[in-house]
Amino acid sequence: MRSASPWSARVVGLLATILFLPWEAYAQCSTDVGTYLSSISRLYEGLDYERALEQIASAKRLTRGIEDDVVLTLYEGIVLADMGKSDKATAAFKAALYLKPDAKLPVQVAPKVVELFEKVREQVNPKPAPPLAKKEPEPVRPAPSEPVAPRPPxxxxxxxxxxxxxxxxxxxxxxxxxxxxxxxxxxxxxxxxxxxxxxxxxxxxxxxxxxxxxxxxxxxxxxxxxxxxxxxxxxxxxxxxVYATPCIIQEAGDQHSLRVQPDGTVWAWGNNTYGQLGDGTTAHGAARVQVRNLRGVTTVSAGGSHSLAVTNDGTVWAWGNNGFKQLGIGSTTNHSMPVRVRNLSNVVAVSAGGGHSLAVTDDGTVWAWGSNRSGQLGDGTTIHRSMPVQVNGLSGVVAVSAGVHHSLAISNDGTVWAWGNNDSGQLGDGTTTNRSTPVQVSGLSGVVTISAGHLHSLARLHDGTVWAWGKNGTGQLGDGTTDTRLSPVQVSGLSEVATISAGGGHSLAVRNDGTVWAWGSNSQGQLGDGTTINRSSPVHLTVLNKVSTLAAGMHHSVALQKDGMAWAWGSNKSGQRGDGTNIDLFTPVPVIR
Missing domain, CATH: 2.60.40 (Immunoglobulin-like)
Structure with missing residues (x-):
């Protein structure tokens, strides 16, 4: 059977929403929440309550106003009530009715749920007492006044x-x-x-x-x-x-991986030739080791053979290979333990490329250092830089991604900007000309996530679709072909996507329902579908569910489930999977919790 197109899937989803919701509830919801409601409705009708609650939690990040909040909170109460969690359901119904006293349940439910909802409505909005029967007036007699019980605002x-x-x-x-x-x-x-x-x-x-x-x-x-x-x-x-970008706590580099623990420490495993594991040695690690002298980390990035971390005070720390000055410390000396990047503060995001590094500060400017052979630092030159320089002409930037020799950035208006190597069209400007200053990726708007791979690039739009451009020799663009694309094309068959990651020659995505999809090069099992067959369209990894984030390395992949369990698959010659072995595996295996 031919897979449904993203457009047809969206139409079906919206029709499902209309069928399950009262028209007035649907009409008053924002488009983003409406898209989620179709999934929530299907999961609820299918009695898949846990996943319905996960979708509700995800949708709450995208609410635009009181109508969105009300309908999602009502759905939460309905699901909780059907699960027998009446106390939590009561709290959800109260929250919705406080926001909108005349709110109605968005779907047909069991009588006991209706009864609970109306009971809560009476508590929140007590009905006035019925008028007394009319009778002859009685003589006015003075009566003691009774105090009226005070009511909350x-x-x-x-x-x-x-x-x-x-x-x-x-x-x-x-x-x-x-x-x-x-x-x-x-x-x-x-x-x-x-x-x-x-x-x-x-x-x-x-x-x-x-x-x-x-x-x-x-x-x-x-x-x-x-x-x-x-x-x-x-x-x-x-x-x-409210909404904020989730921290990157699991990252895959060329042949090593990083993980941020809840206590703010960083752990690493895999290739350590240049000290990129940060444990003070250059010994490879098939099992994970703790990065030394590093605390309070909020986000990390693993590059070709170096690593970056941002701490909660806005400073950036780097370790590993420094042959191209990618550690940003004013020299070319490798470091097997973290050193602070010079002349950089108030950083909110970083990305480590093949031999260069990027950072975004809280004022929306972008800074770069390291290799600049193809102009990937964006300062208008091809001179390597041992300390951060500002990328020309960019402001209001909210996210960056460094590929092997090119760079991407999202502006706060949802446009994407690119610079550096463009041999395979990975800058997406319709040419193959290298750029030493940013150019706008053609035809894209409403972008919320980007990922730069080796010779290709990915973008996730606000509507949950994924777009790709650049080299496509192994199908890493996911458009059903192996044709190189100089401007973005839509990845086929994917919708409601939450997270993306571009690797060496393969691509990964997590949908809102926590499922994982992969396409592109599979020579070392990095797609995780049990084969070594390249795929030019996304395939579903059925062994994984409830995944919150993932990362694609050069030839391996890692994923993190919502319960904290990490999984890995693909190349493992340097122990980059972190399962204590050096054996390549073609399907995901659990690593650490």
């Missing part, structure tokens, strides 16, 4: 401003409230990550700007809680789900 509006872009962790939040006693209201805000600027509050409203510097830990859903308190000390709260 009521949140009557909650608004989440659409972010300027989905990569930046910054958003304005606003609530409005009223009080039955007309007492003075006090507003307070708190966040589980990031920082809050000073709120601007009036008698009945409060607005605050939330932001996060860099990425947030993988698996953490950033939330902001708003609380309104009246003069009687009674309060009511509501939660906003």
């Amino acid at each position: 009521e949140i009557v509006g909650a608004h989440k401003q659409k972010p300027f872009d989905m990569n930046q962790g910054a958003m304005s939040l606003r609530i409005s409230a009223q009080d039955a006693q007309d007492s003075a209201l006090r507003f307070s805000w708190e966040a589980n990550t990031g920082t809050l600027e000073t709120p601007a509050s009036s008698a009945t409203t409060s607005e605050v700007r939330w932001k996060v510097r860099g990425c947030v830990p993988e698996g953490l859903t950033p939330t902001v809680k708003a609380t309104v308190t009246n003069s009687q000390g009674l309060s009511v709260s509501t939660n906003f789900t």
Whole structure:
């Protein structure tokens, strides 16, 4: 059977959403959340409650306003109720009804769920007492006044401003409230990550700007809680789900791999010829070793034979091969333990290439150092640099990716910029001309994720589709051909994609449902489908599910599940899989938790 095209899949998904949702609920949701709702509806109808909850959590990162928050929270309550978790379901229903007192359930449910929902509605919005029967007036008699029980304030509006872009962790939040006693209201805000600027509050409203510097830990859903308190000390709260880029905590280089642990330490395994494992030696590691003298790490990147890390103070640390000055320390001396990159601070993201390095600072500028033979540093020259130089003409950048000899960046308007080697069209500007300053990738907008491979490039759009360009000799562009493309083409048969990674000659993707898909070169089993057959269209790795992130190395692949279990497959000659062996494997095997 021919695979459905991304467009037809999207149409089917939206039709499913329309069928399962009341029209008014569907019409008021944003397009992004509507796409997720089709998947949530299918999973709910199929009784796959755990995956439905995962999809709801993912969709909450993309909400645009109160209607999105309400319908997703209602779905959460419905699923929890069907799972028998009535307390959690009650809390979800309350949260939705506080935001929208007249909210309706978005799908047909069992009578017991309807009963629970209406019971919660009565608690949140008690019905007025019925009018008394009319009777003859009685003589007015003085009666002792009875005190009216004080009531908490009521949140009557909650608004989440659409972010300027989905990569930046910054958003304005606003609530409005009223009080039955007309007492003075006090507003307070708190966040589980990031920082809050000073709120601007009036008698009945409060607005605050939330932001996060860099990425947030993988698996953490950033939330902001708003609380309104009246003069009687009674309060009511509501939660906003906000968005920030997840930290890269698992990375695959040419022949080595890195992993950030929850305690902020970094562990490495694989080839260590140049000290790229950071353990103070040059001994290869089939089993993982801890990178020395490094704490508080938020994100890492593994290059050809060097490694980079960003710590929570915004500094960058590098180790491994320095033959092309890619460690950024003013020399060409290799280092088997981390050294601090010079003249660089307030960094939020890094990427290690074949022999060069990239960094984004919190002001949106890009800095580069190391090999510059093809102009991959973007400073208008081909001179190698031993310390960071600013990439020309770029501002408002939110993410970068370094290939072997080329570089990519996403601007906050969703456009992609490229520079460096272009022999195979990997810059995507319709030519094969090398560029020493950034040029715009043609025909792409709304991009949220990029990945630069050896001679090809990938981009994930806001609508969940994946686009590719550059060399395609082994099918790494995933368009069903092996034709080189000088401008982006859509990867066939993929939709609702959450994460992408481009390797030496292969490509990987994780969909929103946690499934893994692979295409391209498979000479050493790096696609993980049990064969060594190259694939020009994505194939599904059925052994993996609930995957949160992955990375493609030169000839191997690694993935991390949501429960913390790591998997690897493909080439293992240097122990880069981290399973304690040096044997190539053609299907994923568990590595570490």
